[in-house]
Amino acid sequence: MIRRRLRLLAASAGFLLGVGLLPGLAASLSLTSHNFTPYRTCTITATPSTTTAVIDTTARQASATSNFGTLTTITVSSSGAANQRIYLRFDLTVCSPAIAASATVRLATLRLYMTAIPAACRILDLYPVTAAWVETTLTWNNQPFGTVLNNPPTASRTGTFSVGTPAGCQNQGTGTYVTGATVTADVAGFVAGTSTNFGWMIRDDAEGSGTTRTATFSAKQLGSVAQAPQLVITYVTVP
Amino acid sequence: MKHLRQVVLALLVMATGAAIGAAASVNVTSTTLGVATATVPRCTASGLSVLQNLSAGTVTSVTVGVLPAACGGAILQVTVNNGVTSASGSAAVPGGGGSVTVALGSTPAVTAVEQTDLVLVGP
Numbered sequence: 001m002i003r004r005r006l007r008l009l010a011a012s013a014g015f016l017l018g019v020g021l022l023p024g025l026a027a028s029l030s031l032t033s034h035n036f037t038p039y040r041t042c043t044i045t046a047t048p049s050t051t052t053a054v055i056d057t058t059a060r061q062a063s064a065t066s067n068f069g070t071l072t073t074i075t076v077s078s079s080g081a082a083n084q085r086i087y088l089r090f091d092l093t094v095c096s097p098a099i100a101a102s103a104t105v106r107l108a109t110l111r112l113y114m115t116a117i118p119a120a121c122r123i124l125d126l127y128p129v130t131a132a133w134v135e136t137t138l139t140w141n142n143q144p145f146g147t148v149l150n151n152p153p154t155a156s157r158t159g160t161f162s163v164g165t166p167a168g169c170q171n172q173g174t175g176t177y178v179t180g181a182t183v184t185a186d187v188a189g190f191v192a193g194t195s196t197n198f199g200w201m202i203r204d205d206a207e208g209s210g211t212t213r214t215a216t217f218s219a220k221q222l223g224s225v226a227q228a229p230q231l232v233i234t235y236v237t238v239p
Numbered sequence: 240m241k242h243l244r245q246v247v248l249a250l251l252v253m254a255t256g257a258a259i260g261a262a263a264s265v266n267v268t269s270t271t272l273g274v275a276t277a278t279v280p281r282c283t284a285s286g287l288s289v290l291q292n293l294s295a296g297t298v299t300s301v302t303v304g305v306l307p308a309a310c311g312g313a314i315l316q317v318t319v320n321n322g323v324t325s326a327s328g329s330a331a332v333p334g335g336g337g338s339v340t341v342a343l344g345s346t347p348a349v350t351a352v353e354q355t356d357l358v359l360v361g362p
Contacts, residue, residue: 041289041355053351094352096322107286107305184286225296225349234286234357 039106039234042095046220046228053091055135055199056219056229060084064140064147072222073115074229076124078204079212083149086217087129087138089199090231092190099191100237107234108187110200111177113227114163116216121164123205124215125157128186129198144198149207159183160205163215177230178217187233282310282359288338289355291319297346298326301355304338312362317341321350332359 046054057069062082077084088110092099099105110126131144145152161180162170171178189195204213218227288304301317311334318327326343333339347353 038359039287039289039357041357043289043291043353043355045349045351045353047349047351051351096352096354106284107288109288226293232289234289 039236042092042099042233042235044090044092044094044231044233045225046230047223047225049221049223051220053094054089054220054229054231056086056088057135057138058084058086059138059140059143061140061147067137067139069135069138070221072219073216074112074219075214075216076122076202076204077212077214078122078207078209079214080208080210082212083204083207084214085140085143085145086202087133087135087143087199088202088229089129089133089197090229092187092197092233095233099233099235101191101193103191103235103237105184105188105191105233105235107232108182108184109232110159110181110183111230111232112181112217113177113229114171114174114215114217115227116214117172117174118164118213118215119166120211120213121162121166121169122213122215123160123162124202125154125205126159126161126181126183126186127152127157127201127203128189128195129201132198143201145201154205157205158186159200164213183231187231191233191235282313282362283307287357289357291349291353291355292340293349294346297348298343298353299346300328300340300342302338302340303357306332306336306338308334308336310359310362311336313359314361315339315341316356316358316360317343318356319343319347320354320356321347322352322354323347323350332362 044053056074057067058071058075060066060068061084074086075084076086129144133144140147159182161178163178165172170180183200190197218224220229286305290302291298292300292302298319301319303315310332313332314329315332316329318325324347326345326347328341328343330339330341
């Protein structure tokens with residue numbers, strides 16, 4: 001009699017165990033009824049002015065052996081013999097949590113605060129730099145892209161935006177961050193490890209202009225949080 | 240013979256329970272897949288622009304743009320973490336999409352690196 005009760009008890013336990021899983025499943029399944037769209041953004045800001053996470057400087061043709069890494073402005077200029085190029089790099093490894101190599105970068109935007117604008121609409125090109133450089137030693141003569149004007153060629157640019165006062169130009173005013181400097185593909189490559197992050201060089205699309213055309217932006221060394229260069233990376237960890 | 244019947248009966252009942260358990264296991268797999276797909280963007284898979292609005296060196300709000308109309312009506316939850324403290328806020332996405340500014344409950348200081356988490360719930 002006792003054996004029979006034990007057998008029935010065991011059988012009942014097996015049945016109840018099987019049934020007992022169902023309420024737990026229903027609770028887990030309820031997650032799928034939500035409609036989540038999760039994004040994560042890493043914003044790297046060039047602050048404080050002493051940070052090494054962001055480096056920026058200007059290469060000036062007219063002062064070909066001088067370094068301008070400590071200036072409070074960075075400048076792009078097209079001129080007969082006084083062209084200027086910006087070199088800028090953001091260290092992506094400071095993002096916390098780190099951006100996984102498997103992450104999908106949805107949008108990466110370079111933000112520069114414009115303080116002087118050319119009277120003509122100028123196209124500024126972004127080129128990922130292909131070799132290491134140092135903020136305090138870079139000059140026109142030793143810059144990674146060399147001293148030949150309009151090199152690298154426009155066709156190899158990976159981003160572009162326009163600045164100038166004329167109507168129709170993408171960025172027409174000073175005292176604000178420029179828009180349109182999208183570098184998504186470059187950052188995706190940096191994150192995935194398919195290319196090395198040496199930052200970007202920004203130059204006028206047509207260097208050597210007969211009339212000097214200059215766009216000036218606030219540099220890290222200005223020490224103004226409200227005007228500091230930024231890189232904003234929006235990504236998802238699940239494709 | 241009576242013992243045999245009892246054993247058979249007991250095995251039958253246990254098998255029934257096990258069968259339901261097996262079915263439950265299949266559902267567990269299904270649940271795992273369901274949770275995974277829950278993290279896939281639903282109303283948009285494109286890039287959202289994220290701009291921090293600053294005041295006196297602090298982040299007061301976050302403007303999220305390039306929201307497609309498909310996200311209209313969703314609740315956008317934003318959390319900014321500067322490595323020291325975090326602040327959150329939420330707002331509804333306009334019916335036609337576009338951009339929405341989310342005020343934060345507190346104002347974390349701008350630091351060299353900030354993480355902003357965005358979650359669109361719905362629509």
